[in-house]
Amino acid sequence: MKAFPSPLTPRTGSDKPLQGSRNAIGFPARMRKALGVLAGIALALAATGRAAAQDKPETTKAKLGYIALNDFAPLAIAKEKGLFAKYGMPDVEVLKQASWGATRDNLELGSGNGGIDGAHILTPMPYALTLGLVTKGNKPCPMYILARLNYNNQSISVASKYAEDGIGKDASPFKPWIAQAKKKGGKPLTFAMTFPTGTHNYWIRYWLAAGGIDPDVDVATIVIPPPQMVANMRVGNMDAFCVGEPWGQQLINQRIGYTAIQTQEIWKDHPEKSFAMRKDWVDAHPIATKALLKAVMEAQMWCDKPENAKELATILSQKNWINCNVEDLLPRIQGHTEYGDGKRKPKEGEFMKFWRDHASFPYKSHDKWFLAETRRWGFLPNGVDYDKVIGEVNRADLWKECAKAIGQEAMIPESDSRGVETFFDGVTFDPNDPEGYLAKLKIKNIDGKKGAKK
Numbered sequence: 001m002k003a004f005p006s007p008l009t010p011r012t013g014s015d016k017p018l019q020g021s022r023n024a025i026g027f028p029a030r031m032r033k034a035l036g037v038l039a040g041i042a043l044a045l046a047a048t049g050r051a052a053a054q055d056k057p058e059t060t061k062a063k064l065g066y067i068a069l070n071d072f073a074p075l076a077i078a079k080e081k082g083l084f085a086k087y088g089m090p091d092v093e094v095l096k097q098a099s100w101g102a103t104r105d106n107l108e109l110g111s112g113n114g115g116i117d118g119a120h121i122l123t124p125m126p127y128a129l130t131l132g133l134v135t136k137g138n139k140p141c142p143m144y145i146l147a148r149l150n151y152n153n154q155s156i157s158v159a160s161k162y163a164e165d166g167i168g169k170d171a172s173p174f175k176p177w178i179a180q181a182k183k184k185g186g187k188p189l190t191f192a193m194t195f196p197t198g199t200h201n202y203w204i205r206y207w208l209a210a211g212g213i214d215p216d217v218d219v220a221t222i223v224i225p226p227p228q229m230v231a232n233m234r235v236g237n238m239d240a241f242c243v244g245e246p247w248g249q250q251l252i253n254q255r256i257g258y259t260a261i262q263t264q265e266i267w268k269d270h271p272e273k274s275f276a277m278r279k280d281w282v283d284a285h286p287i288a289t290k291a292l293l294k295a296v297m298e299a300q301m302w303c304d305k306p307e308n309a310k311e312l313a314t315i316l317s318q319k320n321w322i323n324c325n326v327e328d329l330l331p332r333i334q335g336h337t338e339y340g341d342g343k344r345k346p347k348e349g350e351f352m353k354f355w356r357d358h359a360s361f362p363y364k365s366h367d368k369w370f371l372a373e374t375r376r377w378g379f380l381p382n383g384v385d386y387d388k389v390i391g392e393v394n395r396a397d398l399w400k401e402c403a404k405a406i407g408q409e410a411m412i413p414e415s416d417s418r419g420v421e422t423f424f425d426g427v428t429f430d431p432n433d434p435e436g437y438l439a440k441l442k443i444k445n446i447d448g449k450k451g452a453k454k
Contacts, residue, residue, distance in 0.1 A: 001153055003377075004402060006419050007436040010088075012089050012295045015135070015408070021156075023077075033056050035123075039240065040071075043054070045262065046146050050129070055088075056088060056287065056289065057087075057088045057089055057285065057288035057291045058284070058286075058287055058288050059089075059285055059288050059290075060088065060090055060091040060092075060183060061089070061091040061093075062089060062091075062092050062093070062111070062117045062118065062281075062285075062288065062292060063092075063095060063115075063117050063118075063120050064093065064094050064095065064116060064117065064119060064120070064292075065095050065096075065097045065102075065103050065106055065107070065116040065118070065119035065120065065121075066091060066094055066095070066096060066097065066119065066120040066165070067096075067099070067100065067103065067120060067225075067226055067323075068096060068226060068227050068321070068322040068323065069120075069226055069243075069244040069245065069246075069247075069273075069322070070244060070245040070316065070322075070329060070332070070333060070352060071120070071149055071150040071153070071155065071244055071245075071248055071272055071273045071311060071352060072120040072149070072273070073168040073273075073274070073303045073316060073354065074093050074118055074149055074296050074299040074303055074354060074418050075296065075299070076094065076301045076315060076316060076321050077299040077302050077303055077312070077315070078094075078296050078298070078299040079092065080094075080315055080412065081230055081299065081302065083295035083296075083298050083299050084268075084291075084292065084295045086295065086298075087290050087292070087294050087295045088288075088290035089288060089292060089295065090174040091296075093237045094348065095116060096321075097116075097119070098225060098267030099194075099195075099225035099226075100121075100122060100125070100194050100195035100198060100225070101225075102224070103116075103119050103121060103125075104125065104129065104134060104135070106119075107119060107129060107141060107143070107278060108129070108135055108136065110278055110280070110281070111163065111281075114384040116176055117277055117278055117281045118275065118276055118277035118278065118281065118292070119275075119276060120149060120275065121220070121273060121274055121275075121276045122174050122194070122195055122197075122199045122200070122271055122273060123148070123199055123271055123272065123273065123274045123366070123367070123370055124146070124197045124198060124199065124202070124370040124371070124373070124374055125143075125195065125197060125276070125395055126145050126197060126274065126276040126393055127143075127197075127367070127370065127371060127374065128141035128197035128374070128388070129141040129142075129143050130142050130143050130279075130393050131336060131380075131384075131389065132299075132340050133197060133374075133380070134195075134196065134197055136345055141278070142157060142279035142280070142314075142392070142393075143276050143277070143278060143279055143393060144276060144277055144278075144279050144282050144364070144393060144394075144395045144398075144424045145275070145276045145362050145367070145393055145394050145395060146274075146275050146276065146277060146282075146289070146292075146293050146296075146395050146399065147274065147275045147296060147297060147300075147360050147361075147362055147399055148210040148271050148272075148273070148274050148275075148356075148359060148360055148361060148363075148366075149272070149273040149274060149275055149296075149300070149354070149360070150174045150272050150273055150352050150353060150354050150359055150416070151264070151269045151270060151271060151272060151352065151353040151357070151359045152262070152263065152264040152269060152270060152350070152352050152353060152435045153244065153245055153262065153263070153264065153272075153332055153350070153351070153352035154199065154242060154243065154244045154245070154248075154262070154263040154272060155242070155243065155244075155245065155246050155247075155259045155261075155262055155263070156203065156204055156205060156207055156240060156241070156242045156248075156259070156260045156261050156262075156263070157229075157233070157240060157241055157242075157247075157251050157257050157258065157259055158239065158240045158257055158258060159236075159238075159239055159256070159257045159260060160238065160255070160256060160257050161176075162174075162239070162240075163258055163341045163342065164200065164326060165177075166343075167260055167399065168260050168261060168339075168344070169212055169260070169261050169265060169424065171207050171208050171210065171211030171213055171260070172211035172213070173214055174189065174208075174211070174213060174219075174239075175213065177189055177213070177239075178213065178218050178219060184215060187220075188218075188220045188239075189219045189239045190219065190220045190221070190222055190237065190239055191204055191208070191215065191219050191220070191222075191238060191239065191240050191242075191293040192222050192223070192229060192238040192240070192241035192242070192243075193222075193223065193224075193241065193243075194223065194224065194225065194233065194242075194243055195223060195225055196223065196236075196379070196400070197379055198376055199243040199273075199370075200243055200244070201221070201242075201318075201377070202241070202373045202377070203242050203266060204221075204241075204242035204265045204372070205221075205373075205377060206266060206373075206423070207242075207260075207261060209441070209443040209444075210266075210423075210424070210425040210427075213443075214443050214445075214450075215377075215443075216377075216445045216450045217450060218380075222237075222238065224237075224238070224241065224245055225367060226243045227247070228242060229241050229243045229247045229251070230247055230250050230251050230254060230256060233251065233256055234254070234256050235427055237320055239359060240260065242263075244253070244272070244350070244428075245329070245332045245333075246322065246324055246329045246332070247328075247418040248262075248332075249328050249329070249331055249338075250324060250325075250328040250331055252338060252339075252340035253327060253328055255340075257340070258339055258340035258341040259339045259340055259341075261273055262350060264350060265351060266423060266424050267421065267423050267424070269353065269357060270366075271363065271366040271370075274362065275287045275293070275296050277289060277292075280301075282395075289398065290398065290401065290402055290405070293398060293399065293402045293414075294402045294405060294406050295376070296407070297355075297399075297403070297406060298406060300354040300355040300359070300360050301354075301355045301408075303355070304353065304354040304355040304356055304359075306334070309330065309333045310316075310330065313326050313330040313333050314326060316329055317329055326330075332350070332352070333352065335348055335349050335350050335351040336348055336350075337350045338404035342426035346377050355411075358411065358413050358418075360399070360411075361396065361411070361412070361413055362394050362395070362396050362399060363396075363413075363416060363417060363418045364390050364394050364396060364416040364417060364431075365416070365417035365418050365419065365421075366418065367385050367390050367393070367394055368390060368431045368434050369421065369429050369431070369434070371384055371386055371389065371390070371434070372386075372429070372434040372437055372438055375438060375446060376438055376441065376444045376445070376446060377435075377444070377445050377448075378401055378445040378446060378447060378448025378449070378450075379448070381446060381447045386434055391418075392444045393442060394416075396416050400412050417431050419431070427441070
């Protein structure tokens with residue numbers, strides 16, 4: 001009986017195998033080469049598939065809170081421009097919060113209980129949450145700071161009736177008014193901010209103290225949500241307030257008050273808001289966290305381009321975002337400062353920075369100043385291990401990893417510290433000696449017993 005050839009043996013018109021170089025089963029060299037290439041492609045595709053699976057976010061969803069302020073812009077742009085979707089997170093929700101107190105409450109809840117996973121947030125707040133300083137029952141709500149959102153552009157605004165007294169960079173002209181209120185035994189002068197352990201409280205307190213006014217003794221301080229500041233000054237509920245834009249500009253546009261000082265005049269290129277997430281969410285979703293962070297960082301780059309200023313103002317003015325007139329937003333987005341007191345000339349170039357000059361990088365030295373101010377005003381009377389707490393909350397390591405991933409390695413600073421900082425009154429802050437900084441301040445309330453913390 002005739003034997004059938006192996007199915008692996010190449011055939012010609014006869015039953016004889018092809019002649020020439022062949023392997024043990026009779027493949028010609030060129031066929032072996034082609035099969036090798038195909039096998040390599042298959043392996044590469046398999047590896048790519050595995051890598052893609054490894055890079056795929058654990059979830060496409062996250063709930064992020066924001067307050068109606070210009071500096072939440074990167075979250076709006078990440079949503080509007082499809083950047084969350086670009087990094088595999090198309091179902092991110094960016095949700096307006098009524099106040100910083102509501103932001104805190106919803107972070108405590110987490111999205112699993114009807115709250116939020118992360119937020120545009122006042123930089124000291126993640127520390128206050130982590131340490132249980134402002135939470136229900138003082139129960140810690142551990143947080144991570146993933147990025148800084150911006151530098152600069154908060155305003156301390158004063159009612160129009162004080163314009164003739166020259167209250168501006170120097171707060172001391174308030175002193176006769178304070179003395180008069182005390183003499184009459186009536187209502188003290190009232191200064192509004194947005195949250196006790198928040199930047200706006202610390203800015204207005206620093207400004208008052210630099211002018212020789214003790215915010216815990218000489219005046220009253222109250223908490224008002226940012227979008228309600230202008231309306232409250234209109235009806236005479238406060239004499240001055242500190243808040244982010246666009247509310248300082250809106251106050252001027254409505255001729256109710258004027259800008260005494262912008263916060264970058266207190267501390268040039270100061271850190272302001274942060275992008276922070278609940279620790280448990282980040283730990284459970286490490287890939288999704290980096291996807292969110294990369295989207296926010298890319299949005300910060302877009303926000304920082306001058307040619308995008310008008311579009312940015314238009315987007316933020318919409319009802320589903322800040323809900324105000326473009327005229328309240330655009331001037332200060334473009335770096336134009338009109339003080340509104342009829343005396344000082346407008347200033348140009350006073351930009352809110354989202355990306356340039358390392359505005360997005362969460363310097364640990366900056367967090368140390370905010371912790372020191374939290375100590376200064378009586379919220380940490382028993383002290384704090386600065387480096388330990390900052391090491392637990394500040395995730396500059398994730399920021400650096402994401403910067404490399406999006407081609408921005410050049411934006412990674414040489415150090416996690418920006419070094420010694422100098423304030424408008426000549427006081428310096430050395431991050432290597434925060435307690436030494438506190439020791440040299442004349443007005444403070446470290447034990448929290450002087451007056452009532454507001």
